[in-house]
Amino acid sequence: MRAARTVFYCWIGYFVVVASLVEVVHANQEEVQVETFDGGGNMGGWSYFGAPGNGIEVIEVAGGNPGAYLHSTCVGLNCLDTFAPQPRTELGNGGVFVGNYRARDVTSLGIDLILHTVDFGAGGRPLSLILSGGGLSTYIVGPEDVPEPGEGWKSFDFPVPSQSPTLPTGWVVQNGSGQGDDADWNTIITGVTQVTYFYGDPEFFFIFQQWEPGLDKSRITEGSQNLADMNCDTQVQLDDLPRFVQALIDPESFAGCDINRADINCDGVIDGRDVGGFVVCLLNEGCP
Ligand SMILES: [Ca+2]
Ligand SMILES: [Ca+2]
Ligand SMILES: [Ca+2]
Numbered sequence: 299m300r301a302a303r304t305v306f307y308c309w310i311g312y313f314v315v316v317a318s319l320v321e322v323v324h325a326n327q328e329e330v331q332v333e334t335f336d337g338g339g340n341m342g343g344w345s346y347f348g349a350p351g352n353g354i355e356v357i358e359v360a361g362g363n364p365g366a367y368l369h370s371t372c373v374g375l376n377c378l379d380t381f382a383p384q385p386r387t388e389l390g391n392g393g394v395f396v397g398n399y400r401a402r403d404v405t406s407l408g409i410d411l412i413l414h415t416v417d418f419g420a421g422g423r424p425l426s427l428i429l430s431g432g433g434l435s436t437y438i439v440g441p442e443d444v445p446e447p448g449e450g451w452k453s454f455d456f457p458v459p460s461q462s463p464t465l466p467t468g469w470v471v472q473n474g475s476g477q478g479d480d481a482d483w484n485t486i487i488t489g490v491t492q493v494t495y496f497y498g499d500p501e502f503f504f505i506f507q508q509w510e511p512g513l514d515k516s517r518i519t520e521g522s523q524n525l526a527d528m529n530c531d532t533q534v535q536l537d538d539l540p541r542f543v544q545a546l547i548d549p550e551s552f553a554g555c556d557i558n559r560a561d562i563n564c565d566g567v568i569d570g571r572d573v574g575g576f577v578v579c580l581l582n583e584g585c586p
Pocket of ligand 1: 362
């Protein structure tokens, strides 16, 4: 232990000298990526049909929350005809909305919704979130109902506890492997292939109706609780130091799990300005 401590403080001394500055760590920053639909973009391939470009859905330049938004139109008989609208990412084209949520430290997903018209009503339908991956899926029923016609835009945000090693409270495995809920949760959360919002509880039965909904500001938030954990064992300890050093001085040969965890001050660059923050994280056994 003494030898380890000596090595530790030698490294620290070295970096304090090299960096010659110790910046205040602001590790609690979050990064939010949002598809606003402004400019006609559709990152993630969002659609009520599973694939955009079907002719029924259009990106309107105005009327969103704010600006542009994705509108599933109702011209003639060409409405969305379903028991429950399911805006979702396009399989194979999910962009920033899919991937290894645990490694990226995803903390939440959100979306804004509006309902222009529906045949019989949309009352009593909570919005649910479904995550799929590895042929499995898990969902959580949210606390807020989907918007009804005339209600305007409604915002929804779902916490996603990507660091949880067990199926979190409130989540249900819908299509399981038979290996157990916790195993299925881990499979899905480390390899999300599709994000789906569901108008209602996915286990309920609903009749078919014609819908004219819209969505805007689909978003995914990544936290920073994995910062400094360079070997991805969920702890910030002395054994993270060698990989941090490698990320700093020899990024080409970085052998850890995620080099971005060395960007302690979250400015997009791994350099001497991250050293002070890393030291704080190490002494604190986690970034404050
Ligand atoms: Ca918008
Ligand atoms: Ca670690
Ligand atoms: Ca940095």
